[in-house]
Amino acid sequence: MPRPRPVVFGLYAWSPDYGYSYLHPANRRSFEWVHPVGKVFEKVSDLDDDSEWITLRYDEQQFLVRGELFKELYNKPPFGFGDLVEEVRPPAGRPAHHGLVSDIFWSESEDRARYQLVERKRKVARVFEADELRKVE
Secondary structure, three states, X not given: OOOOOOOEEEEXXXXXXXXXXXXXXXXXXXXXXHOOOOEEEEEEEOXXXXXXXXXXXXXXXXEEEEHHHEEEOOOOOOOOXXXXXXXXXXXXXXXXXXXXXXXXXXXXXXXXXXXEEEEOOEEOOOOEEHHHEEEOO
């Protein structure tokens, strides 16, 4: 499914304590595995007249959820899922990390995103601040 423009980023602070009525039965287990608290989602589709669900994207997965728990972020993250980025200032003697954004974590206290990358099909263990990365065109 193509990304809507502009991309709407937000948080979906669901946990099992809320119950499962907020998650579509078809993707309940896979959504649980994402551990959504503190992670940024892209809103792919809104509620329409025929449905009570919205579609959220996290990395390459999409989920149907109820819209009540979705909280739009107005301080938009500079990078989205699948963006090709590289490390701006790698330590001396090590090449810069260069990969795709696979995880976006949100710090509510700092009101900003942090990023994890996939490089050569492996997740980089380090989580990067936005100013440590630049988009590769």
